[in-house]
Amino acid sequence: MIKRNAVTSLKVNDVDRFKLEDSDKIYSKALFFDLEHYVYKKPICIGVFGCAYFDEKSGELNTTQYMIENKSDSERILKIAEEYFLKAKTELKKDYIVTFSGNNDFTVINYLFKKSNINMEVNKEFISIDLQKEYEKVTKRCVGLKNLEKIFEINRESEIISGSTLAKTFGKIVKDSEYSLRMPSDKKDKILLYNRQDVESLFNMIVTWNKYVKEVEDDEK
Template identity: 55%
Template sequence: MYVLYIDLSFGKSDKVIIRENEIDVKDVSSVDALNFQGDKEAYKRAIFFDLEHYIYKKPICIGVFGCCYYDYDTNKIKVTQYMIENKKDVREIILLSKKYLEKMYRSEEKDYIITFSGNNDYTVINYLFKKYNIDFDIDVHFDKIDLQKEYEKENKTCIGLKNLEKQFNIIRQDENMISGQNLAKTFSRIIKDDDYINRMPENKKNKILLYNEQDVVSLFHIYVNWFKSIHSNI
């Protein structure tokens, strides 16, 4: 059983909320990890990626950019998140996202990007990269692994992330705290009302960041325990 309990202290830049966190993990090995194209240690060279975003006919903004990676030297998951505060942050969060992805590729030597049903997230971030003339191509820098697609290959059926977490005995902190629909409404208000973020309760900001962080941390636990959990249920 993996309980996703996460400290929610975070700081703020001049333009966007920036939060970084380190989470200790135990007994990580490649024995039960997903075997992706013959590579059972891809998780060591991977980032785990999830966006919260707002779309109205076309992508409007990234509300939260969330990524983590496994530092095998320290045996920690290192999480980075960016969250907008108003519409002026829309381009800034895209720039920060590009810088993060470049750093992961060049400095941390990561060459895989792992998602769960990530096509929508890729569509949003690529659209916004192009809209704001930001030169970065995810496909050039990373090989993509979609855990939903990998599950479908082995089980011949589709599954949602929350149901997959149950299969892996992953328990979320405050499991029923927020929904994707409520997130979209929140980011819509942030974009339309510059002062909305200042009226938003701190607890709500915390819940949004927790929701996103648990998504990316969950992907890591699913990936490294893939064989043990998936094949025991086939």
């Protein structure tokens, strides 16, 4: 299953956006990346690949998602992910990849790439920006994504889905070729919306970073 979405008419405040000393406009040079996956002792499959980029000309945040529907899709999704990253780097000129606690996602996708003889390590192709680590650098506090969303006043449309619930769902999909056919469409939609909002939150945090992170830093001082 492939789903694409565009959030339109986005404007970025130059004062609030996340910056690095050696780069400007990271929000327009980055991918915003999140996986839902199934791991049992070792990575088994990617359940949902979610990634977005900001198009400065159109002012749109373009999100693309791939969700597996059977075991054979677990191989196909890796090839799709490889093609997406290559296009992002060569055609879209994206240099950064923004995640939240992304080491786990990188470990999973790099392991599965290697297993499928795909010669790519995602966190070596792009400069990685982990917003959990960046927030901790400033505030000396380690927080989860949902708690950070509250700090950034990000209100979700989606229900919160636990990692164990997602893993069980993807486990059933790869073990039972007809399980996805029996899944209610609203369950698939909820999983995709949950992942999309994870990705969109990364962008929203990048473009409002100083508005919220500086406030926390000042309060602690």
